[in-house]
Amino acid sequence: xxxxxxxxxxxxxxxxxxxxxxxxxxxxxxxxxxxxxxxxxxxxxxxxxxxxxxxxxxxxxxxxxxxxxxxxxxxxxxxxxxxxxxxxxxxxxxxxxxxxxxxxxxxxxxxxxxxxxxxxxxxxxxxxxxxxxxxxxxxxxxxxxxxxxxx
Numbered sequence: 001x002x003x004x005x006x007x008x009x010x011x012x013x014x015x016x017x018x019x020x021x022x023x024x025x026x027x028x029x030x031x032x033x034x035x036x037x038x039x040x041x042x043x044x045x046x047x048x049x050x051x052x053x054x055x056x057x058x059x060x061x062x063x064x065x066x067x068x069x070x071x072x073x074x075x076x077x078x079x080x081x082x083x084x085x086x087x088x089x090x091x092x093x094x095x096x097x098x099x100x101x102x103x104x105x106x107x108x109x110x111x112x113x114x115x116x117x118x119x120x121x122x123x124x125x126x127x128x129x130x131x132x133x134x135x136x137x138x139x140x141x142x143x144x145x146x147x148x149x150x151x
Contacts, residue, residue, distance in 0.1 A: 007020055025119060029116055030044070033115075037108055037111070040075075042067060042071045042072065043079050043084075045065050046061055046076055046085070046099070047084065047108070049061045050085060050099055050100070050101040054100055057090060057096045057098055058097060076097075079105065083102055083105075084101070084104050084105030084108060085100060086099070086102060
């Protein structure tokens, strides 16, 4: 019996296939990233968020990613200690901290991200342009309706 046999026969075949693909895509990349750069998944999540929008606070990142408070807190502390982000008081709310990407943090992101892009390209290479457009539309629809089904 192969793992794909399970995928074809589980009652949650769509969710299982999405998880299956995610694991085969992400896990080797995360292992390589940790070995080569000393960056673990929560830290990578913070870097991605800050590349998207610098100046977020930890709460913003928790809301975007649905990661637990302690996970984001540890990640931001570690990244600050590594010199990849800075933490500064929010001038509008003394209880909050503003996170900013440093040049070192951006450089690490720019070294790592191409491997993710290349692996995605290889994963999707079996699809035609029309199939890619369809997949993109379907995934976007699922992602945008998350609030309706994720609770």
